[in-house]
Amino acid sequence: MKQHHIIPALFILLTSSLAHGTETLTADNLPTRERPMTSERTDEQHARGWGLSAEEWARYRTLMRGPLGIYSPNLDPLTALGIEARSDQERRRYAELQVEAEAHRVEKLLAYQRAYDHAWQQLHGDMPRVILPDAGPAFSPVTPAANGRVAVFVKDACVACDQTTLWLQAAGMEFDIYVVDSRADDAHIRAWAQRIGIDPANVRSGQITLNHDSGRWLSLGLQGDLPAVVRQVGGQWQRQP
Secondary structure (H helix, E strand, C coil), X not given: CCCCCCCCCCCCCCCCCCCCCCCCCCCCCCCXXXXXXXXXXXXXXXXHHCCCCHHHHHHHHHHHCCHHHHHCCCCCHHHHXXXXXXXXXXXXXXXXXXXXXXXXHHHHHHHHHHHHHHHHHHHHCCCXXXXXXXXXXXXXXCCCCCCCCEEEEECCCCHHHHHHHHHHHHCCCCEEEEECCCCXXXXXXXXXXXXHCCCHHXXXXXXXXEEECCCHHHHHCCCCCCCEEEXXXXXXXXECC
16 A cells, blocks of 8 residues: 655755856855854854853754764753763753753644644545554554553664563563654564564454554653553553553
């Protein structure tokens, strides 16, 4: 079955020099007194985006030019500054900023996921999200069911995740699987399910569903490593032993 995906548009801005020998000013040939001002404004914008001062942003840039940047070249400013904090007070500050930033990121991600789910239902509501070969048109729900089913959060390359999932299947449980590191790739989930031995018949009947996590695990705010078997109890999602 053909899979449908939303592909973001990429807009490329093209610039060209004026004809007849007119000089084009670039960052390299601007008067030297203007370059620091432009750079300073850019640094201030970056700093504000992370809730940091200009001095903190400058320290982050310095840290990333040292060993920390070599070992972890893609480290975000809050993590870098938190790792290299010079006091407990600094460490707490960066941890709190990062919790707020992550919560905001997940909130935006889930808001977009809800919009995507709504669009999918309107445009392709009769089509499955993720299915196994020969599983038939079993639709995977977009949120964990509140009817006694359990939700199982797993990740690839996790032996305990595989064992827990197969134990639940062998016990005849009805459950919804959420693959945390699926990267919204249906083929990734199918390959994982086939590798560990998920029965297509269970997917076809709806006893087991396969879903992208899309930030749901973070949104639950539960502690501990994966796998996680959770159930809704009294309106609250609780981790099961």
